[in-house]
Amino acid sequence: MPAMLRTLAQKLGMMAHGFHGGVHPHERKLTAGMPIEDCPLAPLYIVPLKQHIGEACTPLVAVGDKVLRGQKIARAEGYVSVPLHAPTSGTVVKIEEHPVVHPSGMSMPCVFIEADGLDEEDHSLERMTNWRDLDAAVLRERVRMCGIAGLGGAVFPTFIKLVQDKKNPIQTLVLNGIECEPYLTNDHQMMLEQAEEVLQGMAIIMHMVGAESGIIAIEDNKSDAARVMRQALAENSELAHVHVAVLPTRYPQGSEKQLIYSLTGKEVPAGKLPLHVGVICQNVGTAKAIRDAVLLGKPLTERLVTVSGDAMPRPANLRVRLGLTLRYVFAQRGLEDFENIQILHGGPMMGERLRIPDVPVIKSSIGLLAMHQDTVMQAHPAEQPCIRCGHCSQACPAALVPNLMADHCRNEQFDKAEAYNLFDCIECGACSYVCPSNIPLVQYFRYGKGQIAQLRREHDFAEASRQRFDARDARLAREKAEKAARRSRVRKELAPAPDKDTTTKVEKSTNDKAEES
Amino acid sequence: MSLAISSPHAHGGDTIRMTMLTVIIALLPAAMVSVYLFGWLAVFLIVACMLSCLLTEAVCLRMMGRPLKTLLDNSAALTGLFLALTLPASIPWWMAVLGSVFAIVLGKQVYGGLGYNLFNPALSARVILLISFPLGMTSWLIPMHVGPSALNMYDFSAALAFFLHGPEALKLGLDAITMASPLGHVKTEWTQGIGVAEALNSYHYSYLDAFLGREAGSIGETSALALLIGGIYLLARHTITWHIPFAYIGTVLLLAAVFSVISPEHYSPPMFHLFAGGLILCAFFMATDPVSSPVTPLGQIVFGIGCGVLTWAIRTFGGYPEGAMFAVVLMNCAVPLIDHYCRPRAYGHGGS
Amino acid sequence: MTHLLAALLSLGAFALLAGVVLAVAQRVFHIEGDPMVDKIDSMLPQTQCGQCGYPGCKPYANAVASGAAEVNHCVPGGERVMLQIADLMGVEPKAVEEEAAAPMLAFVREDECIGCTLCIKACPVDAIVGAPKQYHTVIVDQCTGCMLCVEPCPVDCIDMLVKPELLEHWAWPLPDTRRAAVGHERRGHHAGHA
Structure with missing residues (x-):
């Protein structure tokens, strides 16, 4: 009975404050409490032309160009995009395809910069110390041109979220310091060491979006960070309507939509952004980057990275320049031999497994984990049949039914998978984590989503082709009619004998056909 | 090289094998009570069912070209234990073996093996046995410590002879060693126009005995206490959730309470329903069998209510005194439909 | 006898009624044109390649709908399209005989192009641009890879290239249920680089 009562109480508790499942x-967290160290500079930097969600950038530099740190080297294309900047001073040596962080192991165009060792900075952006008097649009443009994208790992261009919408005024800014992935501690350490800078960033964001209140969300396994942030808040008179919320440690507490629900009880409607419920959510690292962009005029050229994993000789929280290769970063912490080692980019729950360490650090590199081959393999044993235990739906933070959805994806019944809300899956991996049959549920969902996207692309392409084909048909018919009309006019003028006319017509039309086909 | 493996790259460590083992452990108290009540006969029955289930499973796996190590998932062993606990101690060995073969072949493997079966394998086998051998499946031996019986089931050789050759081997008449189950007794009396209270009286029915398990019935279903201990263990281990057992038992209690208040002479009281027959065994162990029960919480509640209504209805109006297994098997058919219509409201779809 | 008569009469009356209802329904719900053709056409990949033996996707859709053509002639559509059409038509699926090649793109080697416009005339989807005596170019995003432009070119300056796989269009494959491959792949990689 007590067990049941506890379960019942938990369920009721969840309903009161907390997302479903988890x-x-x-x-x-091997690196908890380890001070942030600077990763040494390297001779070569590789900057992939797409590091955010959205359109890839177009390079602005050519081979042989000298660049300074922070200089814009690629411009944003389209709305959902942000520019890229040189991570150090040096020379552009080549622009070509190179493997990047991607599950496919495929390559993308990258700018290669050979460092000159001087690390000279580009100071062309002025410091906006008077940001309180500046218009939100000006600050927003600054955030965009500094290349800031969500540094919690999702890398959605930040400026897009920083809007003042009359219809949906933003009341609350949620600063996400949850960091619920295993191993990762960089947000934690940033709150401990740079609380003031983070709060400055928070103040700037609140000014930009006109938010009245703010919440700094921290999991209860980081009570020291909560203490430090509370203290920093107490010393900051500007942020009177900001408080620290300590939430129970539960994965994926840090997922934007789940976090908003935990804090406010509001659900972000499917397919909408949080601003529809008057909330925006920013990662603590993003807030710090916004602060640097506005107060110091510094574009995004570095980020905090947790370098850890069970096969990591000397784990650390590092400040790493974007563009350094993983191989180089690992080597700084004593890992040079990658035999029997699996590299994960990100945390173990949502991170990508990389095949080679020669890819560069990018804006989404929250963590670099070196794991023992066996540890990772144990998480991926052979799939067994689903016993329908329902643990996956109990764990799902989006309240989906993963096992049934996976069946539909496996059987290519994509319409049914969509009807089961496939696109509300946040791919957090909680379902696969609890599955006693070791079914790679997330991969089935990714497969389903990918196939649906591909089918749509093919369908759109076919539709466009059909329209062009029809248009061409219509044009040919029109041209033919015009030709025929012209000819008959000419013939009338010449006034030939009626019997001869018929034969010519037949001949002509045969010729026409031959010409067309 | 095109091999892409998706996150998560961590796993909680749950396995099918451990899940099944947990259920087996949860059934141990009930199994121990069955040995206390039916001596060696219970041991023989459990061993015979488990071994023949494992053997049948091995043969099936072999025939289908699947790896034999699948046996280690414990599912066949669990099916055997389940089946044994739902059988009367009086049945001959071949009936137990036949039931085990039914359970594995017709209950599970014909559907494609573990995870694909529509019905609970043990229960479907038990239903087949009950329909095929109505007499053998409803002769309840007088348990030890309950009443005077001509059969000493603690005597190894006597029990073995009984198990292998039936009562004739010991020159025992069935009447001297069997008794009616409470449910059966009430049903029989009712057909002769005797009311529920009087029937219970003539049976010397005691709620305490029923709770502890000192009554006639299938070997594993008699003791509510032992089953509840196992059920709570399953809940504590999160192997099952509260939805099915509570909806199921709650529905039976509610229906029984309402009707026994309306007409106590016609309808058995709720506590009698609770302790009698296989209700608790079915509610905590059979209806919660993951493969053949709904996945979603709401679906599980609907399923539990359905089981409850059917159990009570079959017991009250049906030709058979006990309806729990029929109820579960019938509701198993509805599971795909229930699952489809009882999906939880996904995050961001309606609601506040 | 009366029973038999009653049964016959009542059934006959019912059949008559049903016939009338059906006849009325056909008039009331009559649809102009053949919706089947459009449905089939929407399933076809619209490459307009003519590999089915018809001059374009719509003519093939017409032929299938009228029963003149089998459901399995669309080569680029492959098995998936064949199954969809068979399902729609309610006929038995038939294996597609020719295997579809990887998606292709036409590419004009511009320095060899003499500007004859023959390929422009051949392109069923107007995906080649150029004027007489000028280089012609294939619009990559619109080329269906039908290869109809290759034959007419008098100087053979059109290549069919395999459509490059784009990182953005990469899609997750179905999981490898064996999974033990994690180790093999790593080892293989090391051997390759050592």
Whole structure:
């Protein structure tokens, strides 16, 4: 009975404050409390032309160009895009395809910069110390041109979220310091060491979006960070309507939509942005980057990276320049031999497994984990049949039914998978984590989503082709009619004998056909 | 090289094998009570069912060209234990073996093996046995410590002879060693126009005995206490959730309460329903069998209510005194439909 | 006898009624044109390649709908399109005989192009641009890879290239249920680089 009552109480508790489901993976925060260290500079930097969600950038530099740190080297294309900047001073040596962080192991165009070792900065952006008097649009443009995208790992261009919308005024800014992935501690350490800078960033964002209140969300396994942030808040008179919320440690507490629900009880409607419920959510690292962009005029050229994993000789929280290769960063912490090692980009729950360490650090590199081959393999044993235990739907933070959805994806019944809300899956991996049959549910969902996208692309292409084909048909018919009309006019003028006319017509039309086909 | 493996790259460590083992452990108290009540006969029955289930599963796996190590998932062993606990101690060995073969072949493997079966394998086998051998499946031995019986089931050789050759081997008449189950007794009396209270009286029915398990019935279903201990263990281990057992038992209690208040002479009281027959065994162990029960919480509640209504209805109006297994098997058919219509409201779809 | 008569009469009356209802329904709900053709056409990949033996996707859709053509002639559509059409038509699926090649794109080697416009005339989807005596170019995003432009070119300056796989269009494959491959792949990679 008590067990049942506890379960019942938990369920009721969840309804009151907390998202549906969730899991408790081993935290393994090896680097908790380790001070941030600077990763040494390297001779070569590789900057992939797409590091955010959205359109890839177009390079603005050519081979042989000298660049300064922070200089714009690629411009944004389209709305959902942000520019890229040189991570150090040096010379552009080549622009070509290179493997990047991607599950396919495929390559994309990258700008290669050979460092000159001087690390000279581009100071062309002025410091906006008077940001309180500046218009939100000016600050927003600054955030965009500094290349800032969500540094919690999603890398959605930040400026897009920083809007003042009359219809949906933003009341609350949520600063996300949850960091619920195992191993990762960079947000944690940033709150401990740079609380003031983070709060400055928060103040700037609140000014930009006109938010009245703010919440700094921290999981209860980081009580020291909560203490430090509370203290910093107490010393900051500007942020009177900001408070620290300590939430129970539960994965994926840090997922934007789940976090908003935990804090406010509001659900972001499917397919909408949080601003539809008057909330915006920013990662603590993003807030710090916004602060640097506005107060110091510094574009995004570095980020904090947790370098860890069970095969990592000397784990650390590092400040790493974007563009350094993983191989180089690992080597700084004593890992040079990658035999029997699996590299994960990000945390173990949502990170990508990389095949080679020669890819560069990018804006989404929240963590670089070196794992023992066996550890990763144990998480991916052979799939067994689903016993329908329902643990996946109990764990799902989006309240989906993963096992049934996976069946539909596997059987290519994509319409049914969509009807089961496939596109509300946030791919957090909680379902696969609890599955006793080791079914790679997330991969089935990614497969389904990919296939649906591909089918849509093909359908749109076919539709466009059909329209062009029809248009061409219509044009040919029109041309033919015009030709025929012209000819008959000419013939009338010449006034030939009626019997001869018929034969010519037949001949002509045969010729026409031959010409067309 | 095109091999892409998706996150998560961590796993909680749950396995099918452990899940099944947890259920087996949860059934141990009930199994121990069955040995206490039916001596060696219970041991023989459990061993015979488990072994023949494992053997049948091995043969099936072999025939289908699947790896034999699948046996280690414990599902066949669990099916055997389940089946044994739902059988009367009086049945001959071949009936137990036949039931085990039914359970594995017709209950599970013909559908494609573990995870694909529509019905609970053990229960479907038990239903087949009950329909095929109505007499053998409803002769309840007088348990030890309950009443005077001509059969000493603690005597190894006597029990073995009974198990292998039936009562004739010991020159025992069935009447001297069997008794009616409470449900059966009430049903029989009712057909002769005797009311529920009087029937219970003539049976010397005691709620305490029923709770502890000192009554006639299938070997594993008699003790509510032992089953509840196992059920709570399953809940505590999160192997099952509260939805099915509570909806199921709650529905039976509610219906029984309402009707026994309306007409106590016609309808058995709720507590009698609770302790009698296989209700608790079915509610905590059979209806919660993951493969053949709904996945979603709401679906599980609907399923539990359906089981409850059917159990009570079959017991009250049906030709068979006990309806729990029929109820579960019938509701198993409805599971795909229930699952489709009882999906939880996904995040961001309606609601506040 | 009366029973038999009653049964016959009542059934006959019912059949008559049903016939009348059906006849009325056909008039009332009559649809102009053949919606089947459009449905089939919407399933076809619209490459307009003519590999089915008809001059374009719509003519093939017409032929299938009228029963003049089998459901399995669309080569680029492959099995998936064949199954969709068979399902729609309610006929038995038939294997597609020719295997579809990887998606292709036409490419004009511009320095060899003499500007004859023959390929422009051949292109069923107007995906080649150029004027007489000028280089012609294939609009990559609109080329269906039908290869109809290759034959007419008098100087053979059109290549069919395999459509490059784009990182953005990469899609997750179905999981490899064996999974033990994690180790093999790593080892293989090391051997390759050592």
